[in-house]
Amino acid sequence: MGGITRRGTPAPDAAAPPFPPSNTDLIAPDARGLNFYAIDHAFGGLLDLHMPADLRRHMEPHLQRMGELAGGRLDELAELADKHPPVLHHRDRFGRDQDWVEFHPAYREIERIGFGDFGMQAMSRRAGVLDWPAPVPPIAKYAFQYLFVQAEFGTMCPISVSDTSALLIGKYGSEEIKNRFLPGMLSQDMDKLLKGAQFMTEKAGGSDVGNSALAARREGDHWRLYGDKWFCSCADADVALLLARPEGAPAGSKGLALFVMPRRLEDGSRNRYRIVRLKDKLGSRSMASGEIVFEGAVAYHLGRLDRGLKQMMDQVNLSRLSHGVRAAGMMRRCLNEALRVARNRNAFGQTIANFALMRRQLLKMLVPTEQALSVFTYTAATMEQADAGDPAAELRLRLLTPVLKFRACRDNIKVATTAMESRGGNGFIEDWVNARLVRDAHLGVLWEGTSNINALDVITRAVRRERAHAAMLPDLQQKIAAADGVPGQFRTQLRGLVERAFRFAEDVAADPGKEKLARLASSGLYHAISAALMAWEAAQLGARGGDARRLLLARFVLEQRLAARDPLAVTDDAWEEAAIDLLLDEKPVPLAQAADLVAG
Secondary structure, eight states: OOOOOOOBBOOTTTTOOOOOOOOOGSSOOSSTTOOTTTTTTHHHHHHHHHSSSHHHHHHHHHHHHHHHHHHHHHHHHHHHHHHHHOOOEEEOTTTTTEEEEEOHHHHHHHHIIIIIIIOOOTTSSSGGGOHHHHHHHOHHHHHHHHTTTTTTTTHHHHHHHHHHHHHHHHHHHHHHHHHHHHHHHHHOOTTTOEEEEEOOOOOOOSSSSGGHHHOEEEEEEEEEEEEEEEEESTTTOOOEEEEEEEOOOOOGGGGGGEEEEEEEESSSSBBBBBEEOOOOOOTTTSSOEEEEEEEEEEEEEEEEEGHHHHHHHHHHHHHHHHHHHHHHHHHHHHHHHHHHHHHEEETTTGGGGGGGGHHHHHHHHHHHHHHHHHHHHHHHHHHHHTTTHHHHHHHHHHHHHHHHHHHHHHHHHHHHHHHHHHHGGGGGTTTTTTHHHHHHHHHGGTSSOOHHHHHIIIIIIIIIOOHHHHHHHHHHHHHHTTTTSOHHHHHHHHHHHHHHHHHHHHHHHHHHGGGGGGHHHHHHHHHHHHHHHHHHHHHHHHHHHSOTTTHHHHHHIIIISSOOOOOTTOOOHHHHHHHHHHTSSSSSHHHHHHHHHHOO
């Protein structure tokens, strides 16, 4: 029998059985190690629809590589960078004011992948990135963003804003300004790269940008800036675009001018502004956001001095679209995580994917994820048409951008939270990606305008002022009419609900007293657009012998988001159970089978 050792602890009992080893197989796996592109069959199908065939073939291996990185090395780096956020150093060891930001090596490697290897900030601004002989169309750029953010969210901010800053400098800058900044901003050489930023928010001017007080004083061929900015993401950027009020300019937004400000002057010395602190943010922790004080910083104006805000909105709208794409990518990651748990976690004698409530929760993640995918790919294709000079496409893009930003970013929060709940207590632990996904999801409803600001942009500007919906509705009607193979009765119902959503948005826009309904009207537009697109996509893919499951998703959007429903009524849900079976299965759904279900 066991006794007591000299140190007072029980001696091992030779007759006692060995302590059982921990069974790690009981813990559900996560999605790390998967190729996020290869497993996303819906994404590949929509790229087939929207991307030119030659570009599609060329980008396929690069998308495969990005998908592998996102599910592997990039995901590992993102976890490290999130746990080791940037640190601001005000002075060097000699006491010189330097204001430099120290990043973890993982963040620097992420930058090399995004900026250097893939040239994501440059691919739509110049030829040659990823060996494509011209600037890549928007659908390709946003495809890489969609995959990248499934692993790392924070670094997408400097990548995206470097891209959009280069656009504004190219559009509004003098030849001297363009020659000075654009080569570095569009470089993939990390030693020559100039990263961009947008500094807009002030203490008195967040959503109300017209209250901005940063002052600009002219001195010869340049200006000097005095004041402060309250929230500056990518605080250590090499080139920043910002709004300031020239001396003597009127109050309000019409008095703001757009400026470009370098971190270092042409002689290599520091410009006269200081990063006074970094923000301790809930999410996007890998990227440095800070407060900046300007003490006569040299800057150069872009475009017309009296149109600064209007010019800056070019960048804001592109950033809003990018945020919609990021929300779509993050929802896909959340869905993948939930599916990994549901298919591999056993409870009460069976896999939890078999339980009715779990199946319904998976559906509630799947539908908004697929909605965002449809709207973002269609929006990217529309942007290409708008860039080619199509005025109707310009109007559609004007509506789609804030609609996507508004709804997808809101849905992302709910999807991320549901995915965390699917994993259970482990989802609340920072060892797993779910906690980071939840934290990062909340940023989308803040950056580039809150939900209220984007909904008002949809209804009071895009619909009321510009009548962008009048260009959007005919395109959807044509797509519904062209959805061959979709049952006629379903198409009639779809057309009716789409038209009703557009009438409602127009009614709300026409009456300033109904402004409180702007969010509801914006959501209605989003659901109508996504349902029509899904039905058309299903018909197109199904006719090619591909997967028509998006038709089932279209019916779910109609019934759960647009059609009148008694929440307390018990209904016959036989079609829903059959549809969920198909949607949670990996096998393609033939168009005829999907059509039978939506007709039932």
